[in-house]
Amino acid sequence: MKTIHVALLATTALFAVPAVAQTAPVGPPAPQPPVAAPVTPLSPHQDGGAPADAGPTPVTEADVAPDIVVTGSRVRGAAPVGSTVISLGREDVIASGAVTTDRLIKQIPQVFDLGVSENSRGQSGGNGNITYGNSVNLRGIGPYATLILVDGHRVVNNSRSFDPSAIPTLGLERVEVVADGASAIYGSDAVAGVVNLIPRRSLNGIELTGRYGTADDFNQWQVGAAIGQRWTTGQFMVAYEHVYRSNLSGDDRSFFRSDQRAFGGNDYSVTRCAPGTITAGGVTYAIPAGGLTPANAGSLIAGTTNRCNDLIGQDLIPEQQYDSGNMTLTQEFGDRVTLFADGFYSKRKFVRQPASQAATLTVPQTNAFFVRPAGFTGTSYTIAYNFINDLPINRNPGSATNWQITPGVRVKLFGDFEAEGIFSLGRGNDQSNTYRGVTTANLNAALASSDPALAFDPYGLGRTSSTTLERISNSIFLAPTLNKFQGYEARLNGTLFQLPGGGVKLATGYEGQEIRTSLGSARGVTGTPIVFRKFQRRVDSVYAELLLPIFSADNAMAGFQKLDVNVALRHDKYSDVGKTTNPKVGVTWSPTRGVSLRGSYGTSFRAPLISQIYGNSNNLFVQTYQNPSGSPIVGVALSGANLDLKPEEATTWSVGADVDVGRRLRLSATYFNVDYTNQVEAYLSDLAILSREQQFAGTGIIFRGTDAATRVAQLISSGIGVVGSLPTNVTLFVDGRNNNLGKSETRGIDFVANYTLPTDTVGTFQFNLSGTYLTHYKVAITENAPLIDRRNTIFFPLKFKARGAISWDLDPIKLYVQATHVNGYTNNAVAIPQKVKSYTPIDASISWDIGGRDGSGMLSGLTLGAEVRNMFDIKPPYVNLAPSGNGSGGYDATVASPIGRELAVTIRAKY
Known part of the structure; x- marks a missing residue:
């Protein structure tokens, strides 16, 4: 078993109230810890109708209840050390208008739509997204480099990623995001950061919701219900949502055309007519x-x-139907024992209409x-x-089904030490099928x-x-993926001894994972049986974390109002790809009241996915590639196994400051640096790869001419099948298997500014600005290749993304307006690079609490709302790009939405 040596990891502190920490009696909701700065609220409204908090506040030990376990640091009753948190609270969930949780998360500027989404599959990792799901790609570092948790624990996925839409928005208390490496806390996948989906435990009553939205040739609607009950020693909550989203056909958008000369672009028409x-x-x-x-x-x-245009009838967005539900449960037994549980069930069905x-x-x-x-x-x-x-259209129906139940027990021991045990059992079933292929x-x-x-x-x-x-037309293509997940956790948490600044706190524990994946395949004539390849992985991990309060209110002095140091160590052992040890360190220093300086340094890693090692399939795919020098080219791409894949590694560090200017203005900025090596890259779905062809020289990824024909002939003679109609003369071959090829350097600044203006007569105004500015983004095709600046080029992270919002709250009316800005960039996938314009859609919403905050009676819990997305119907910036079966074409699916202006009405009732 090889050893992967990994150095110090950047500290991250993701604040949440996990299942194991809630012990409040029936009545008012349990006390919630303020969120670590900087917070990026999506709206200014609180769940109950009260004005929202103005923005971020630094968290001290006094802010965090002793029974709270902060999910980013594992240390119970601790404040954040060295890191930032982006938090979307219950009020943000409501005001966002997002019909599913993944769309809520995509409103965060640090989230890039690169690779794994329902309408963008042409980038790294997109070829594995056969069910058109959504994941989270923080800062564009990678579609599988962000770890998604539910209530602080791991969840079953589809052997690639977890779709946040599995948790209904109605059953969501809040979402918290750490855009920083976190492998020392959570292990694999937390290279770019962590997203924690925290289910509701504060609901005491019934909540109903409904929403209908419509745009040109597109509509979506949502209905849901949640029931919660709190009593002296516990609580129970269950929520369910049904969401329907219609398809959006490329025929209904003028920019999705082969002949783009009317827009100033190329004629990408083909002769296959x-x-x-x-x-x-x-x-x-x-x-x-x-x-x-x-x-x-x-x-x-x-x-x-x-x-002609050979993509007539192709969907830009597939038709999807979501059914999702989740639950939480807490029950105390005496003074020392508490049982708790959370669980979810989700089935997402889709139908994608391809071209002929x-x-x-x-x-x-x-x-x-x-x-x-x-x-x-x-x-x-x-x-x-x-x-x-x-021939009939070879429609692509399918589904993604996931469920998991996670019960646990917490026992109070000596002193303030507590022990916890958690068990998780989950199942996943992905289906993606076609039945009428040639x-x-x-x-x-x-x-x-x-x-x-x-x-x-x-x-x-x-x-x-x-x-x-x-x-x-009797060729079937069935690709089921079955997953089984079992997780085990044992935790110990408490104070070791006292320093002048406070108690030195310890969090330590063990985590085990058993993952079983079955990759199915049936490709051939009707009746071809599904053949499953079965794999399993065992992960054993141990960790320890110490919080050392050097200065606090107990021993503060000039220049040192507060100084905390956090150190942690985690060791992970994989049954198939080796072992790794990751330490971390973080420091938070407050020299004076209202000012907090912080820094973190460390390393992260990501173990290659089972599906990446063994491949979803072993086939040659006939595809059409963007050609920078002329008409599109029909090529052949290989998918399959690579048993030599190694884990990815990253070194991350950040420094930042949080400042309160009086009680109304809060400012925060963070400079981050991520050096990512040994990145796993796959080019099966990258149909614009020829724009970077020179960089692949000597890698064996791209073959041209007779070399391409020879390679394809060799693979066919070895028994590898062909999906699609093989060209008479093969002139292009792409090795689309996963390889440890890439490395990248990402540097930039996150910023947040919040200002609150209360008035005596005209309500409360709030102003929010948040965003990310990349100062440096360079990538290399291989470890030894030169680094090339890819910032602000098509299908790579853009330099600047920001969101500004203004809200007005005058009971019972609330008004909210926000603008989201994405800067212009260069389309270098064509012979003469094109300057693509910036994109700034503006959204607005208004809500009316019919009974008012202090109302009573039948209407007291009823809220009506209306919203308009992309109020001025701003079209996606034109991009000179051939229409693609994997997204984009005349526009960039990773940057802009093809939906256009959407009008929606909502109704929400609380009893």
Whole structure:
């Protein structure tokens, strides 16, 4: 077993009230710790209608109740040390208008839509997103480099990532995000940071909600209910939501077109049309619109082609339906024992409408309908062809089902020490299927047949028999992924001894994970059985963390109002990829009241996913690639296993300051640095890879010409199947398997500013500004390759993202307006780089508490609301990019939304 040596990790402190920490009696909600600065509220409204807090406040030991276990530091009753937290409270969940939790999180400026989302699959990691789910990509560092937790513990995933939408928004107390490495606290995956989804435990009553939103050719709606009961020694809560989102077709958006000359771009039209284009003896002939027979063969004109948009009917956003529910439970037994539990169930169903299938056909002279162009003496030729008039659309239905239950027990020991035991049991089931793909062997047989009843007619006259068409389109593609997860945790927490500044606190424990993954595959004619490959992984981890309060209110002196030091050590042992040890250190220093300085340093790691090591499939995929120098190119990409994958490693550090200017203005800034090495990269879904072709020289990732044809022939002869119709002449090959190729350097500044202005007569005004500015982002294709600046280029992190908001609260009316800004950047996927404009949509909402804050009676708990997203219907900035089956085309799906202006109404009732 090899050892991975990892050095010091950056401290992170993610504040939450986890399941094991709630012990408040029935009545008012349990006391909540203030959130560590800087906080980025999405709205100014509190759940109960009271004005929201103005913004971030530094947390001291006095702010945190002794029974609270802060999820970022593991130390019970501790304040944050050295790190920042972005917190979205219950009031933010309500005012955001987000119909699912993943869309709530995407409103945070530090979250980039690169790789794993429902409409953007063309970047690193996107090829594994076969169910069109959403994950979190902090700062664009990587789609699998952010760890997502539920109530502070790990959860089952689909062998790739966890979709936050599994937790309904109605059952969510808050979301907290640490945009900093955290492997010393949580282990693998916490390279870019941690997202903690904290379920509700404060609800005492019934809450109902409904929302309907509509935009041009798109709509979505949400209904939900939550019931909570609190009593002297415990609580129970259960929530359920149903969400429906219609599809959005590319046909309904003018920018998603092959011919983009009207926008000042290129003509990306192809010759795979209906009718198609013959290439015989190197000469092209456009098949006439009325079809082709020997009788009108003389109408063929040499040198002509048919050109068209081959992505007609393709969805930009698939149709999705969500059913999700979650629960929490807490019960005390005497003074020393508390039982607790949380759980969730989610099933997300989708249907994605692709474009019609297309291929380059080889038509021999034996074909029953063969037409010979004048002067052509060969025995066969090719036709670039689209099956839109012959075969059904190969729709892609599927689902993602996840459930988990996590019970635990907490026991009070000697002194203030407490022991906890937690067990998690979860299951995941991903299904992604197609049933009417082209079977290449049957197609070739039909093209060669001299029997009109069995032959395929590629000349546009629809003479192919229904039996033959059925036989040609009987290829299935089934890709189930089954996951089983068991987690074990044992924790010990308490004060070791006293220093002048306070008690030295210890948190230590053990975590175990058992992961079993079954990767299924059925690719072939109808009836091909699913073959499962089964894998398992065992992870054993131990950790210890110390909090040393050097200065506090007990011994404060000039220049040292507060000084905390946090150190931690974690060791993880994997059954398949080795072991790693990660320490961390963090410091928070307050030289004077209202000013807090902090810093952290350390390392993180990410173990390669089982699906990355062994591959979701072992196939050659025929795909169309963006060509910087001309028309798109049909190439062949390989997916499969790479048993030599190693863990990724990162060194992270940050420094920052939080300042309170009086009681109304709060400012915060953090400078961060992430050096990421040994990154696992896969280029299966990267259809713009040719824009960086020179960087791949010598890596074996891209082959051209005869080298590409030879490589593809070798793979086919070894038994690897082909998905799609193989080009007659293969000229491009891409190795799309996962490899430890990349490294990156990311540096930048996060900032937050909050200002509150209360008035005596016209209510309370609040102003918020938050964002991220990248000062440095360089990547290298391999460890030894030169680092290249990719900041502000297409499909890489952008320099500047920010959000500004203004709110007005005058009971019973609340008004909220926010603008989200994404700066312009360079599209270098074309021969002449294009400057893409910035994008700044503006949202607004208004709500009316019918009964007012102090109202009573039937209407006291009723709130009506209206909102408009993208109020001025700002179109996505035009991007000169060929339409792609993996997202984007005429616009950049990683930056802008294709939906446009959306109007919505909401109703919420609380009893």
